[in-house]
Each structure stands twice: as structure tokens, then as C-alpha cells.
Amino acid sequence: xxxxxxxxxxxMVAVMGLALEDxxxxxxxxxxxxxxxxxxxxxxxxIVSGEAEAIFQAVQRAQAAGAKRCIPLNxxxxxxxxxxxxxxxxMAELIGKLITAENTTVHSTPVVAANATGGLVRSVQELRDTxxxxxxxxxxxxxxxxxxxxxxxxxxxxxxxxxxxGKVLKGLLKNIDRYLEVMNVEDMTGLEDVYARxxx
Numbered sequence: 001x002x003x004x005x006x007x008x009x010x011x012m013v014a015v016m017g018l019a020l021e022d023x024x025x026x027x028x029x030x031x032x033x034x035x036x037x038x039x040x041x042x043x044x045x046x047i048v049s050g051e052a053e054a055i056f057q058a059v060q061r062a063q064a065a066g067a068k069r070c071i072p073l074n075x076x077x078x079x080x081x082x083x084x085x086x087x088x089x090x091m092a093e094l095i096g097k098l099i100t101a102e103n104t105t106v107h108s109t110p111v112v113a114a115n116a117t118g119g120l121v122r123s124v125q126e127l128r129d130t131x132x133x134x135x136x137x138x139x140x141x142x143x144x145x146x147x148x149x150x151x152x153x154x155x156x157x158x159x160x161x162x163x164x165x166g167k168v169l170k171g172l173l174k175n176i177d178r179y180l181e182v183m184n185v186e187d188m189t190g191l192e193d194v195y196a197r198x199x200x
Contacts, residue, residue, distance in 0.1 A: 002087040003077025010078025012038060012049040013059055017068030020046055026061045030054050038080035039139040042175035047073070047139075049081035080138055088135040099128050110151070118143025120151070145176055161185055161194060 003010060015023060020037065023046050027035050035050030035058055048058050059070045078084065101124050110120035114130035118140035121127050152158045160182045162169045170182040183197060184190050 001090075002084050007086070008051045008078075008083060010050060010081065010083045011052050011055045012047055012073040012075050012078060013055055014041075014045060014047050014071040014073060015058075015062050015067050015069075016071070017044055018046070018062050018065060022065050023048060023058075023062065026058050026065070029061070030057050033082050036081040036136075037138050038078075039141060040143070041139075041141050042172045043142075044068075045172070045175065047080075049078040050083060051078065080134070080136065082136055084136050088132060091135055092132045095128050095131055099124060099131070113144040113147050115139040115141065115144055118147055120147060141172060142176060145173065157181060159183065159197070 001007075020040065023037055027037060027048065027050075030050075031054065035048060035054035037046060038049035039047035041047060048055065050058070055072075062070055104124050104127065106121060106124055106127060110122055112121040112127070113119070114121050114126070114134065116130045116133040116137040116139075121130060149158065157179075158181070160170075160173055160180060162182060162184045163186075165186045167184050170184060173180050173182050183194050185194055
């Protein structure tokens, strides 16, 4: 609903080769109620999200500032931006009813790195708060990966699994650290490959 009329038409664009600080300045110049940094994917790749006209202005300014490439994303809305505030408000009501201390358990060993904060979720309240915040907050992918690497207890290098179609996250992980081991599971062949790897 937040991406449909009468709400403004939104979009997203991947900006390559421009510092986060430069993109934050561009967003501030255009108006943070119209555009925002949406994804901190990897060194050299940041996604901005917002109103269609604001995206157009951001691309022009990013290119003038030295961005290597600006790639429009095939999305139907301005995800992780202020334009999603109506959705966030509805989600807050729903999550408040469904995720309660009575029906939700957070494991004593944190297993979730929240994309809204880059931190670990350690309580039901944090689970609620971060699920709500992530609708309008940037995805802090690099911070999540850094946090997961820091809590790795095994002496062996960690194995990352990307579950679902495509290999986008594998590429982003390799941009963060090309030595990380990443496998994809999108079909039975991928599942069998992971099983064989885990048996080694």
C-alpha cells in the first residue's frame, strides 16, 4: 500500500564507487523526506531509495561527484526509505500483537543480526524494535557480516549459506572479503553440495 497511489512513486538505484558520506550529503541536499541511503552492501556499493524524481536528481549528482556507475533496480517501491513510514506504522501494530514475551523466545545464543542496527538481537523487545525499524532504516549488510565474523567461535573459517534463488549475497560477501567461503542453496543440487561440504 505504501508503494501505491496516492503515495509518491518510488524507486531505488545502486551507486558504485562513491563514498557513503557523499551519498548522505546528496540525500540531505535533496531532502531526507524524499530520499535516503537504503542499503550499505559492500565497499563501493550503496543503494539509495526514494521518490522517483529524487532518485533522478541523486543519480545526476552522484555522477557529477564521481560515481562509477548508477544502476536502477527493478523494484516496485522505495524500500528502506521514509516513503515506507505508513507500512512501518501498520507493521508496528501487528508486531506488537504477535511478538510478545508470552509467545516468543529469543535463544540465549544470539542467532539474528538485525539489518537495521548491525547488532545482535538478544531480547523480545529488540526483536520487535528491529523488525519495525528495518522497514524505513538502511540495511546495514556490511555491519551484520562484520558482527557475525566477530562472534564466530570455531577455529575453522565460517561457511556462509545463501538460501534462495540467485547469488547476489554471495557477490556482496566476496566484495567484503574475497576469502570468505560462500555456498548457494537454491535447488536440490545446491543442497547436496552443502551436505557434501559439511561432511568433510
